[in-house]
Amino acid sequence: MKTVQLNDKTFEIYIPQNEIEKRIDVLSQEIVNDIGDTTPVFISVLNGAFLFTSEIIKRFPYNCEVDFLKISSYVGTTSSGNVSLTTNSIKASLENRNIVVLEDIIDTGLTIKSLLNDLSTYSPKKISIATLLFKPDVFKFKNEIEINYIGFDIANDFVVGYGLDYNGLGRNLLDIYKLKPL
Numbered sequence: 001m002k003t004v005q006l007n008d009k010t011f012e013i014y015i016p017q018n019e020i021e022k023r024i025d026v027l028s029q030e031i032v033n034d035i036g037d038t039t040p041v042f043i044s045v046l047n048g049a050f051l052f053t054s055e056i057i058k059r060f061p062y063n064c065e066v067d068f069l070k071i072s073s074y075v076g077t078t079s080s081g082n083v084s085l086t087t088n089s090i091k092a093s094l095e096n097r098n099i100v101v102l103e104d105i106i107d108t109g110l111t112i113k114s115l116l117n118d119l120s121t122y123s124p125k126k127i128s129i130a131t132l133l134f135k136p137d138v139f140k141f142k143n144e145i146e147i148n149y150i151g152f153d154i155a156n157d158f159v160v161g162y163g164l165d166y167n168g169l170g171r172n173l174l175d176i177y178k179l180k181p182l
């Protein structure tokens with residue numbers, strides 16, 4: 001089993017790069033079909049979503065805008081429950097626009113909930129959510145928030161790679177890894 005060591009923790013391979021890319025091909029085609037040539041605004045949630053964002057954007061054939069927000073609710077390997085908006089610098093005008101939020105992972109859903117509250121104040125036409133990874137067992141807003149595009153449903157494991165980090169490390173790994181059980 002392929003493993004990597006990041007500081008004090010060992011991670012084992014979970015989703016290989018070729019599966020991630022095949023899945024992104026499918027997701028991006030769904031997004032293209034649904035949104036079409038409407039000049040959407042993609043909003044990428046940094047830091048983790050930068051690689052996923054670039055793969056989705058590369059596959060979007062029409063005009064679009066791309067903007068970035070820096071948010072985090074994680075400290076170490078658990079969700080802190082406190083969402084901190086560290087940058088709020090959206091330049092695009094969002095009124096009456098199709099917005100597609102791009103997330104690396106939706107866990108409890110606290111981050112996306114707070115972001116949706118924020119974005120809805122700009123009177124967009126529609127807000128869709130695309131996430132590479134989703135943890136259905138811990139998501140708190142099942143009846144409230146629809147996640148439109150999901151790459152992979154995963155168990156409640158801490159994962160790294162493909163943009164996701166442990167204490168800042170692991171974002172450059174091309175495969176996704178999960179914390180190795182002790």
Ligand code: XMP
Nearest residue numbers: 074079106107108109110111158159164165
């Ligand atoms: P919530 O709980 O607000 O969490 O949905 C979403 C944010 O927390 C980070 N997160 C993770 N980061 N491995 C990571 O590297 C994980 O397993 C993980 N789970 C959540 C992530 O930044 C996400 O946007």
Ligand code: MG
Nearest residue numbers: 045046048104
């Ligand atoms: Mg994130």
